[in-house]
Amino acid sequence: MIALVTGASSGIGAATARRLAREPDCHVILLARRRERLEALARELGRASVIAADLTDPDTPARVAEQVEREHGRLDLLVNNAGVGGRGSFGSSGWAMVRRTMEVNFDAPVRLTEALLPLLRRSAPSAIVNVASVAGRVSRPGSGAYSASKYALVGWTEALQIEERRHGVYVALVLPGFVPTEGLPQRELLANPMTRWMVSKPEKVADAIVDAALRHRPERYVPRPYGIIPVLRMLFPGLYRRAVGGGRFTPTAAHQQPRRGEPPADPPEANSPER
Numbered sequence: 001m002i003a004l005v006t007g008a009s010s011g012i013g014a015a016t017a018r019r020l021a022r023e024p025d026c027h028v029i030l031l032a033r034r035r036e037r038l039e040a041l042a043r044e045l046g047r048a049s050v051i052a053a054d055l056t057d058p059d060t061p062a063r064v065a066e067q068v069e070r071e072h073g074r075l076d077l078l079v080n081n082a083g084v085g086g087r088g089s090f091g092s093s094g095w096a097m098v099r100r101t102m103e104v105n106f107d108a109p110v111r112l113t114e115a116l117l118p119l120l121r122r123s124a125p126s127a128i129v130n131v132a133s134v135a136g137r138v139s140r141p142g143s144g145a146y147s148a149s150k151y152a153l154v155g156w157t158e159a160l161q162i163e164e165r166r167h168g169v170y171v172a173l174v175l176p177g178f179v180p181t182e183g184l185p186q187r188e189l190l191a192n193p194m195t196r197w198m199v200s201k202p203e204k205v206a207d208a209i210v211d212a213a214l215r216h217r218p219e220r221y222v223p224r225p226y227g228i229i230p231v232l233r234m235l236f237p238g239l240y241r242r243a244v245g246g247g248r249f250t251p252t253a254a255h256q257q258p259r260r261g262e263p264p265a266d267p268p269e270a271n272s273p274e275r
């Protein structure tokens with residue numbers, strides 16, 4: 001099996017690469033910008049290779065497709081995992097943050113999938129796993145840009161799932177809840193004993209990604225009980241707004257480090273538990 005994992009230099013992507021490497025005869029192609037990290041992981045895994053690339057570069061999708069075709073001649077699994085947090089209220093971060101977040105979390109997986117789809121169809125049965133988020137089904141303050149990008153990813157994936165089934169390309173959606181990683185450290189939830197239980201692990205998401213890919217599962221929440229949240233949001237919208245409006249689930253500057261080339265997040269709100 002040839003599997004390509006984007007965002008493999010840290011967090012959920014690195015955990016997924018490690019999990020895939022335990023599958024018999026699986027060669028993992030690791031993609032992200034930080035080459036040295038990918039090379040260290042490739043050495044650790046053994047059967048792995050590296051593509052250091054920025055997924056927002058216009059040339060990246062064609063370059064990746066050409067390299068995978070030339071080196072392997074097939075692709076059995078594409079995991080669209082790379083993503084950024086996109087934090088900050090709209091009033092402070094504006095359209096620039098929405099645009100940047102959409103570019104990485106939505107445009108990049110769509111463009112990479114477009115470039116690799118002919119190879120995935122020729123390698124059928126094959127699979128695509130798109131890593132969305134519970135934030136792709138419910139939103140919260142300070143997370144509008146991120147949610148917009150994940151809602152878009154969810155909507156596009158649901159159509160692709162049905163379109164590609166007849167070509168033997170099984171498309172899955174994995175929707176993690178809160179997982180402490182470099183880009184999304186979830187410090188506010190870990191610091192609070194009332195919310196610590198809500199936080200999962202990258203390895204659990206990796207298991208769900210591999211399970212969805214190999215068993216052709218269309219959708220997985222991680223942890224599974226998070227699937228109730230969008231249902232509750234639909235049934236009790238007022239209650240949901242009160243719950244997320246209190247600040248407990250609002251990412252703030254204290255726990256959201258700005259990433260390379262991104263504006264800093266908002267200062268803590270008056271109702272933030274960290275003040």
Ligand SMILES: NC(=O)c1ccc[n+]([C@@H]2O[C@H](COP(=O)([O-])OP(=O)(O)OC[C@H]3O[C@@H](n4cnc5c(N)ncnc54)[C@H](OP(=O)(O)O)[C@@H]3O)[C@@H](O)[C@H]2O)c1
Nearest residue numbers: 007009010011012032033034055082083133179181183184
């Ligand atoms: N952690 C959570 O709580 C959580 C919850 C729900 C969903 N998710 C989703 O899970 C996925 C993985 O996130 P994570 O939590 O594991 O975060 P992470 O540790 O920050 O990993 C993000 C990965 O994306 C890569 N990346 C970012 N921009 C890129 C670009 N322009 N080109 C190529 N690669 C890029 C990063 O690598 P380089 O910097 O080396 O390029 C890194 O490997 C994301 O889609 C995220 O939205 C996470």
